[in-house]
Amino acid sequence: MVHAPEVNDYVKSRAKQMDEVSDKIDEVNLLKLKASMAAAGKTEEEISIEFDGESKFDSEKDKSTFRQYENACDRVKNFYAEQHTKQTLEYNLRIRKEIRETVRARMGIWEALELLNTLVDESDPDTSVPQIVHALQAAEAARKDGKPQWMQLTCLIHDLGKLLCFFGADGQWDVVGDTFVVGCKYPEEIIYGSESFKNNPDYYDEKLQTENGIYEPGCGLENVLISHGHDEYLYQICKQQSKLPKEGLWMIRYHSFYPWHRAGSNAYRHLMVPEDEEALKAVRAFNPYDLYSKSDAPPVVEDLKEYYQNLIKKYFPEEIEW
Ligand SMILES: [Fe+2]
Numbered sequence: 001m002v003h004a005p006e007v008n009d010y011v012k013s014r015a016k017q018m019d020e021v022s023d024k025i026d027e028v029n030l031l032k033l034k035a036s037m038a039a040a041g042k043t044e045e046e047i048s049i050e051f052d053g054e055s056k057f058d059s060e061k062d063k064s065t066f067r068q069y070e071n072a073c074d075r076v077k078n079f080y081a082e083q084h085t086k087q088t089l090e091y092n093l094r095i096r097k098e099i100r101e102t103v104r105a106r107m108g109i110w111e112a113l114e115l116l117n118t119l120v121d122e123s124d125p126d127t128s129v130p131q132i133v134h135a136l137q138a139a140e141a142a143r144k145d146g147k148p149q150w151m152q153l154t155c156l157i158h159d160l161g162k163l164l165c166f167f168g169a170d171g172q173w174d175v176v177g178d179t180f181v182v183g184c185k186y187p188e189e190i191i192y193g194s195e196s197f198k199n200n201p202d203y204y205d206e207k208l209q210t211e212n213g214i215y216e217p218g219c220g221l222e223n224v225l226i227s228h229g230h231d232e233y234l235y236q237i238c239k240q241q242s243k244l245p246k247e248g249l250w251m252i253r254y255h256s257f258y259p260w261h262r263a264g265s266n267a268y269r270h271l272m273v274p275e276d277e278e279a280l281k282a283v284r285a286f287n288p289y290d291l292y293s294k295s296d297a298p299p300v301v302e303d304l305k306e307y308y309q310n311l312i313k314k315y316f317p318e319e320i321e322w
Pocket residue numbers: 158159230255256
């Protein structure tokens with residue numbers, strides 16, 4: 001087992017592709033969030049102010065919003081075709097077992113953040129920010145809003161599961177993207193709808209394609225298998241090795257579970273227990289810090305390091321087994 005994994009050229013090339021696709025995925029989700037705000041009666045100008053802190057309203061932009069959304073969806077089409085095909089129940093059970101049974105590295109949270117940041121040297125200035133910048137922007141936005149320390153820390157670490165890239169993951173379909181439940185019917189709320197799974201063998205398994213599939217109605221989301229990626233991986237680590245409250249754990253586990261937490265969605269309600277309503281509230285409270293802190297001014301890492309290292313000490317007293 002390595003202490004800190006090596007960043008070789010292969011890992012870097014996978015990571016760069018992951019970073020690019022991850023940004024495109026965020027763009028789709030951001031545009032959908034804006035669309036739901038518009039549907040709730042906010043004007044384009046109010047939405048602009050909320051996201052960018054300034055009004056960028058003009059009628060041309062207004063007209064092009066739908067086109068923008070369609071283009072953004074087009075850019076992630078191939079990614080989702082692959083993710084929806086390969087995230088099978090069989091894969092899910094196998095990767096969970098594999099991850100449970102091995103320790104891939106030992107390092108602290110800050111060290112992990114710095115390592116994740118080395119994955120992609122230079123990012124596309126138009127679309128993406130370095131990982132550590134995204135982490136600190138999300139955390140600082142929560143801090144400015146007076147959110148509790150555990151939530152600031154949750155914002156800081158929420159994408160650390162992308163370290164999977166170091167541990168043999170392909171980096172795309174098995175690390176990033178919106179998540180969904182495997183082992184039951186695919187709801188239409190998943191991007192591109194259930195049709196998008198037609199190359200997935202589970203799609204043709206009648207037992208898996210009923211409303212409840214392999215689950216009991218009302219079994220609770222804690223007991224369902226969510227498609228595997230950076231969210232689930234980090235959740236399992238934090239559940240066992242951190243002192244984060246359950247709300248923080250929910251924010252980590254469900255942050256890409258858009259078919260469930262997107263405003264207006266009714267997917268998976270039949271599998272929930274009452275406590276999952278609390279989880280939904282927590283994830284919806286977290287989501288804006290993930291999606292719209294990217295346009296904030298870039299933080300100075302060195303100035304913030306001590307503050308966040310103290311938070312890390314409080315909630316992750318021991319070195320982490322990754
Ligand atoms: Fe994420």
